[in-house]
Amino acid sequence: xxxxxxxxxLAKDLPLTIPIFxxxxxxLLPGGRMPLxxxxxxxxxxxxxx
Numbered sequence: 578x579x580x581x582x583x584x585x586x587l588a589k590d591l592p593l594t595i596p597i598f599x600x601x602x603x604x605l606l607p608g609g610r611m612p613l614x615x616x617x618x619x620x621x622x623x624x625x626x627x
Contacts, residue, residue, distance in 0.1 A: 598620075598623065598624070598627070600613075
């Protein structure tokens, strides 16, 4: 099993909280890619922490 760049062997190993980046009008499924230009400090921090 994979969530982002992390791999998990069992469902019970998944974290209880998974960070998300809410983006209006976009849907990105697991394993998908979407280039973004992130420049606002609060969003840069959120991406760094994810």
